Amino acid sequence: MARTPAELVGAQPGPPFRITFDGRAVTALPGQSVAAALWGAGILAWRTTRVGGRPRGAFCGIGQCYDCLATINGEPNRRACLVPARPGDTITTQEGHGRAALGV
Amino acid sequence: MPLSASEPYDLAVIGAGSAGLAGAVTAGELGLSVALLDTSVQTGGQFYRTPAPTLGAVRPEALHHDWSAYTDLRRRLARSDVRHLPGHHVWSVTKDDEEGVGGGAGDGLWAVHAVTGADGGGERPVRVRARAVLLATGAYERQLPFPGWTLPGVVGAGGAQAMLKSGLVLPGRRVVVAGSGPLLLAVASSLAAAGARVPAVVEASGYLRYARHPRALATNPHKAAEALIHGAALLRHRVRLRPRSAVTEVHGTDRVEAVTVTRLDRDWRPVRGTGRRIACDALAVGHGLVPQIELATALDCATRPLPDGTRALALDGLQETSVRGLWAAGEAGGVGGAQLARLEGELAAVAVAARILGRPAHAGRVRELGRRRERMRAFADAMAAVHAPAPGWPRWLTDDTDVCRCEEVTAGRIREAVEDLGARDGRTVKLLTRAGMGWCQGRMCGAAVACLAARGRTAEPPAERRPFATPVPLSALATLDDPTMPLVTESEGPADDPGGHTTTTFEPDASPGDS
Numbered sequence: 001m002a003r004t005p006a007e008l009v010g011a012q013p014g015p016p017f018r019i020t021f022d023g024r025a026v027t028a029l030p031g032q033s034v035a036a037a038l039w040g041a042g043i044l045a046w047r048t049t050r051v052g053g054r055p056r057g058a059f060c061g062i063g064q065c066y067d068c069l070a071t072i073n074g075e076p077n078r079r080a081c082l083v084p085a086r087p088g089d090t091i092t093t094q095e096g097h098g099r100a101a102l103g104v
Numbered sequence: 105m106p107l108s109a110s111e112p113y114d115l116a117v118i119g120a121g122s123a124g125l126a127g128a129v130t131a132g133e134l135g136l137s138v139a140l141l142d143t144s145v146q147t148g149g150q151f152y153r154t155p156a157p158t159l160g161a162v163r164p165e166a167l168h169h170d171w172s173a174y175t176d177l178r179r180r181l182a183r184s185d186v187r188h189l190p191g192h193h194v195w196s197v198t199k200d201d202e203e204g205v206g207g208g209a210g211d212g213l214w215a216v217h218a219v220t221g222a223d224g225g226g227e228r229p230v231r232v233r234a235r236a237v238l239l240a241t242g243a244y245e246r247q248l249p250f251p252g253w254t255l256p257g258v259v260g261a262g263g264a265q266a267m268l269k270s271g272l273v274l275p276g277r278r279v280v281v282a283g284s285g286p287l288l289l290a291v292a293s294s295l296a297a298a299g300a301r302v303p304a305v306v307e308a309s310g311y312l313r314y315a316r317h318p319r320a321l322a323t324n325p326h327k328a329a330e331a332l333i334h335g336a337a338l339l340r341h342r343v344r345l346r347p348r349s350a351v352t353e354v355h356g357t358d359r360v361e362a363v364t365v366t367r368l369d370r371d372w373r374p375v376r377g378t379g380r381r382i383a384c385d386a387l388a389v390g391h392g393l394v395p396q397i398e399l400a401t402a403l404d405c406a407t408r409p410l411p412d413g414t415r416a417l418a419l420d421g422l423q424e425t426s427v428r429g430l431w432a433a434g435e436a437g438g439v440g441g442a443q444l445a446r447l448e449g450e451l452a453a454v455a456v457a458a459r460i461l462g463r464p465a466h467a468g469r470v471r472e473l474g475r476r477r478e479r480m481r482a483f484a485d486a487m488a489a490v491h492a493p494a495p496g497w498p499r500w501l502t503d504d505t506d507v508c509r510c511e512e513v514t515a516g517r518i519r520e521a522v523e524d525l526g527a528r529d530g531r532t533v534k535l536l537t538r539a540g541m542g543w544c545q546g547r548m549c550g551a552a553v554a555c556l557a558a559r560g561r562t563a564e565p566p567a568e569r570r571p572f573a574t575p576v577p578l579s580a581l582a583t584l585d586d587p588t589m590p591l592v593t594e595s596e597g598p599a600d601d602p603g604g605h606t607t608t609t610f611e612p613d614a615s616p617g618d619s
Contacts, residue, residue, distance in 0.1 A: 002166075005272040005298040009155065010162035029272075031156025036271025044256035044275065044359055044386075051512040055358060057256050059509070059548075061263030062150060063143065063223065064244045066543030067509060081267070082143075082223040084156075 017087035021046065028085040035061075035068050035080040038091070046070045046080065050096040070094050111593060113139045113187070114460050115453075116216045116234035118194050118399065121149015122442040123434025124240030125177040126449030127456075131238075132184035134457035139232050139592060140181075141192040141218055147181065148174060149242055150262065151442045153269040167269050167294055169330065173446060189232070189592060193224040193574045197237055197399050197430075214429065217584070219576050229580040232592045236429050236456045239400055239417075240449060241573075243393035243435035246414065246551050248283075248493060249507045249515070250500045252354025252363075253389065261291045261390035274300050276386030280363050282306035282351040284491040285392035289334035295388065296341035303382050304344045306365050308372055308391075309491050311347055317486035324483040326443070352379065352500050354387060363387055373496035392491050393439045394551070398570040400436070403427050407568075410438055412488035413551065415565040421474055422455035422465070423448055431456060440484035447473055447480070493551070495560050507556070508549040510542020518556050530554045530566055545570045 002008035014030040028037035035058040045055035059067040063082045070080040073090050076098025117128045120142035128140040152174040155161045165171035200215040214237045220226035245262040259275050278301045281292040292305045353364040367378035395416040406418040406426035416438040423431045431452040434445030451473040458465035503516030521527040521536040530553045539553050540546030550566035583589045
């Protein structure tokens with residue numbers, strides 16, 4: 001019986017690389033989305049809602065629900081479940097609409 | 105084949121899942137020039153979602169059924185001249201009334217508008233022109249809200265499976281699976297196979313209801329066999345099946361720590377005093393699938409209500425919508441699974457080829473495909489009836505339960521709009537409360553809002569009308585009248601350089617050697 005998904009499919013991934021989440025180092029595998037890399041590190045939330053400031057992360061997993069919006073390399077509102085993780089990516093928790101700098 | 109740079113394709117296929125792949129390769133084999141657009145880098149859609157090649161999965165089939173059907177389609181795609189356009193998010197399909205180069209498919213040409221890149225944020229929107237369009241847009245998961253469902257660790261059942269299939273990750277170590285529909289069994293068995301502990305599968309309907317559809321069961325033995333395979337897997341992994349029950353509460357402050365599972369009566373009303381707490385660190389929940397049809401409803405295609413309260417495209421015997429020159433296959437015409445989707449994609453392609461080439465379709469082939477289609481559609485309708493949400497489910501809600509996740513609109517505010525302000529449909533509720541006005545355009549809350557607006561009566565299925573199938577930047581709209589907007593044609597180089605901040609490499613998925 002497999003103990004992990006990687007074991008189940010006999011994964012032999014390319015060399016892992018590092019991204020950061022709110023300054024914390026996270027190991028990602030080549031080919032994983034940002035959301036998958038964060039789940040792999042046990043992180044389930046990377047956004048706070050506009051009204052209640054509640055934590056959110058990936059929900060539908062297929063780009064339809066927009067719950068997984070994150071700020072990636074300074075750009076807000078990226079769907080983390082669709083965007084592939086790349087070496088050196090800086091992921092930060094998106095506060096609300098992610099455009100506080102605009103003062104709106 | 106298009107002869108010049110401005111020459112349109114014979115057929116544009118939207119979606120490279122089971123239906124779209126079958127449609128594209130069949131049309132190619134019948135001699136049509138085909139463009140195949142899909143949001144993902146790889147073909148396969150949601151059912152055959154696979155890890156990226158760099159994850160080096162030696163046994164991707166361990167997470168799939170009927171794997172050989174997919175590898176066969178992939179091989180045929182690799183051998184074909186079909187232009188695969190990955191990373192293309194189609195946001196609108198319009199009738200191009202420029203020069204009426206009908207080509208026999210209809211009058212005028214279709215323009216398929218797409219934004220590019222991993223999440224549609226690429227700088228280069230593109231347009232594909234075609235004589236005919238095949239919509240193979242699949243489905244998304246239906247959700248019904250309950251207290252605590254916005255807590256991190258609560259994920260879609262399909263979402264958990266999607267993340268597992270492509271990213272090889274789990275949302276937790278102990279995952280309760282809940283909701284309604286056959287997908288739950290598949291999700292539970294794949295999560296368990298991948299190493300998660302699944303304490304329970306919580307199904308709101310009673311499986312005995314399938315006994316009311318003996319004919320559909322008897323004529324679709326492969327479906328019964330599939331259920332047995334999942335059932336055996338669940339037994340092996342010691343997963344408890346809890347029918348006629350629902351998760352009525354999620355416990356935890358920042359993430360899931362436990363759920364309360366409550367027995368339901370026939371109308372899905374919680375039975376007092378039957379709540380039991382199950383410790384878990386994630387919950388995968390869903391209530392079946394909703395056909396993804398907004399590209400068609402925007403063109404005023406006729407729809408039909410399904411027995412489970414969703415809406416699908418109304419199609420003729422050859423998969424054509426009520427709009428001439430626009431065909432659909434797979435879940436867009438009613439959720440029926442990958443096998444039916446492949447069959448319908450093939451049938452649609454045969455019909456398109458006959459129209460474009462101006463010769464009758466092979467009668468024997470059409471008859472055989474049609475016969476099998478009817479048989480599988482009958483099972484799909486039976487399945488939809490068994491798992492249709494019963495009118496009592498809103499009793500799960502408290503006034504402060506979020507119904508619309510995007511706009512954080514609570515059940516209390518929606519009830520106020522319905523009971524005090526007289527809203528009788530989802531659209532009016534949206535105008536009064538903003539429910540359905542957010543990023544997802546009502547996909548996550550649409551079913552629930554429709555039920556709440558119906559006040560216990562049978563809800564009108566949501567209209568699934570969205571002017572944009574996906575949010576697009578204003579810059580993409582600005583290019584609509586721009587004569588220099590990139591046209592994707594057969595004779596050009598790759599049109600899928602996403603530009604902007606997205607550096608996904610789009611390699612057309614055509615690996616001839618399949619593991």
